[in-house]
Amino acid sequence: MAHAGTLTISNLSKQYEVKGEVLPVLKDITLTINPGEFVSIVGSSGCGKSTLLRLLIGLEEDYQGEILLDGGRIVGTSLERGIVFQEHRLFPWLSVEKNIGLGLLNAKVPEEEKRRSIQEHIELVGLSGFETAYPYQLSGGMAQRVAIARALVNRPEILLLDEPFGALDALTRAHLQQELHRIWQQESITMILVTHDVEEAIYLGDKVVVMEPRPGRVRRIVPVALAHPRDRAAYEFVRIKEDVMREFIGQPAEEVIEPPLRAHDAPSDRLPSTFRFAV
Ligand SMILES: Nc1ncnc2c1ncn2[C@@H]1O[C@H](COP(=O)(O)OP(=O)(O)O)[C@@H](O)[C@H]1O
Ligand SMILES: [Mg+2]
Numbered sequence: 001m002a003h004a005g006t007l008t009i010s011n012l013s014k015q016y017e018v019k020g021e022v023l024p025v026l027k028d029i030t031l032t033i034n035p036g037e038f039v040s041i042v043g044s045s046g047c048g049k050s051t052l053l054r055l056l057i058g059l060e061e062d063y064q065g066e067i068l069l070d071g072g073r074i075v076g077t078s079l080e081r082g083i084v085f086q087e088h089r090l091f092p093w094l095s096v097e098k099n100i101g102l103g104l105l106n107a108k109v110p111e112e113e114k115r116r117s118i119q120e121h122i123e124l125v126g127l128s129g130f131e132t133a134y135p136y137q138l139s140g141g142m143a144q145r146v147a148i149a150r151a152l153v154n155r156p157e158i159l160l161l162d163e164p165f166g167a168l169d170a171l172t173r174a175h176l177q178q179e180l181h182r183i184w185q186q187e188s189i190t191m192i193l194v195t196h197d198v199e200e201a202i203y204l205g206d207k208v209v210v211m212e213p214r215p216g217r218v219r220r221i222v223p224v225a226l227a228h229p230r231d232r233a234a235y236e237f238v239r240i241k242e243d244v245m246r247e248f249i250g251q252p253a254e255e256v257i258e259p260p261l262r263a264h265d266a267p268s269d270r271l272p273s274t275f276r277f278a279v
Pocket of ligand 1: 016017018023025043044045046047048049050051052
């Protein structure tokens, strides 16, 4: 029997039928995610990342292969698994606390406990004082914090994040990455982050799963054995980033998700001279 919270994906394949033709989207994905692990998934647009998360959350059940949580097959959605999307998907007519409370709609806990949990999660995401604010009064980053609180309020074992910071400006994104790391440590849950930002993937992940497209497959799994807080300009960090980026070179031009590493991506005084103009 697998350890509680272990997610085991074995030979997972998924296809859609479009206008009578079979479109293979995921092929033979095999991946083990340990309890409390932070796993980043990167890959170009259209390589099946969102489809994979939809299968993991149980929104789609038509697939080949196996997805097991704690040794049992995932069937339908469950309070054990929360999800955050790129768009915050908050209801504009509900306040912050009511939006977060929606996460508890199906939870069988007394009202008093629900109120306490909502308040705790508002604090967890750093939004104390904004309980009664409406989405239009929030910045994009704050709205994503609410979405994270709503996904966590049920205390799921696994949080899935589908490009949650993709629409935010670079500074807000960097700040929320730090915050997400803090929340992950505080909550001790498994997080699976889909992103097309290689730096974000390495900054947060215990490992980075690199996918390749048509059909979506795992190209490589890159471990990130760096202590936190991680320094994006450190030599080891930049080396891993270059390693991950190299996986994309060789894919067709339109599939390259970011330009290759340039010398000014990291302060040159932190890099050995042989590295500076390597790519
Ligand atoms: N419901 C669907 N019906 C048909 N094709 C789909 C459906 N959902 C996704 N696809 C196709 O599957 C592929 C992967 O999509 P997606 O998982 O959204 O990729 P990603 O999130 O990596 O950008 C794309 O080619 C997309 O057009
Ligand atoms: Mg997607």
